[in-house]
């Protein structure tokens with residue numbers, strides 16, 4: 001019998017609708033007959049006679065990735081033994097989620113070049129999977145960065161093996177060097193190894209004025225410090241603009257932690273899997289870098305391996321005053337990963353417009369909210385309002401929403417009450433209750449509704 005957790009995972013959507021494999025998963029039997037190198041890895045299940053591979057065999061998963069990239073994407077690809085082997089359907093989901101973000105009208109369209117989407121893949125790895133997929137599926141341009149020689153060498157090889165897209169992809173080395181103790185560093189308090197790549201063409205730390213520095217509060221809130229090479233700041237060049245960055249970070253603090261999933265054999269060296277402070281510290285550094293780089297990127301995104309880290313990172317984003325936070329869940333077999341996206345580009349003000357009419361959703365803008373208040377303040381304020389009206393209400397800080405259950409009397413009393421300041425905010429509350437007059441005929445029916453806040457603050 002499947003475990004409860006497994007069943008829950010299976011019930012959730014697992015694959016993006018535009019993913020090549022959303023309707024038809026890879027057919028191992030057909031691939032085996034087409035590609036003799038793959039054939040030895042395919043066996044037929046005694047239970048249902050279906051063709052399968054042994055997911056705990058690294059060579060089998062690597063060969064599967066090779067034939068899927070060749071057969072379905074026209075890509076030549078290889079990685080040396082032990083390097084992290086990506087699963088193509090899973091990695092494609094992240095690409096399509098970014099495609100959705102770029103197509104949405106959540107933030108203002110400030111793009112300079114509407115024709116070419118330009119992305120930055122932080123830690124592209126030897127496999128260079130995201131640039132290869134993004135360029136071949138969608139024609140996107142990429143800079144893929146990495147720190148290790150093996151990653152840089154093989155990423156380059158994988159790009160050169162695909163001349164039809166090689167013009168679209170630049171592989172960029174992240175320079176690491178011994179720190180000069182007298183040098184001022186925006187991340188100085190984060191440890192002696194934290195340094196920038198320098199180089200005259202790069203965005204050096206010397207150019208960043210004190211007013212841009214992350215607040216002391218922000219710095220102190222990072223529980224785990226990233227003490228390692230630069231990530232964006234010092235790697236992104238002056239004047240460079242990107243539509244997005246993406247990152248599949250080193251998730252773990254130790255290799256022991258990384259080895260906890262014996263059900264798959266995706267490989268992964270220490271350099272790929274581990275960094276000081278794990279993913280929490282790595283992504284916290286990306287957030288700090290984004291505070292400096294602001295609108296150099298329209299969207300900052302990262303994959304996250306642990307839900308507890310997602311909570312921590314959303315709280316950190318709240319502190320730095322981003323304009324938008326979006327999250328998603330990627331289900332990869334029996335493992336869950338989360339996508340976190342944020343932006344400093346002003347919101348477009350068209351939020352939810354597409355959802356309004358049909359699904360009984362109402363969207364509205366809160367005008368006159370002062371800059372120092374974030375979406376969380378708005379949520380807390382709304383929560384205070386509903387609680388004080390006697391309703392049952394629950395704030396979900398991950399989804400940025402409040403679930404409310406109210407009786408007819410409570411609804412009526414809320415609709416007729418005078419506007420009052422709630423919590424930290426004093427705004428004109430023009431909350432529209434859903435049109436439920438029919439449903440409220442009976443005293444006994446409770447009204448269930450949710451309030452989501454998508455925008456944190458408006459940049460002027």
Ligand SMILES: C[S@@+](CC[C@H](N)C(=O)[O-])C[C@H]1O[C@@H](n2cnc3c(N)ncnc32)[C@H](O)[C@@H]1O
Pocket residue numbers: 084085086122123124125126127128129130145146147148151174228229230231248249250251271272273275
């Ligand atoms: C988990 S692997 C991801 C590889 C590939 N993107 C994928 O999805 O399979 C993380 C990668 O980040 C690289 N890395 C670690 N620190 C980095 C940094 N400061 N800047 C750029 N890359 C870094 C590692 O060398 C490794 O290749």
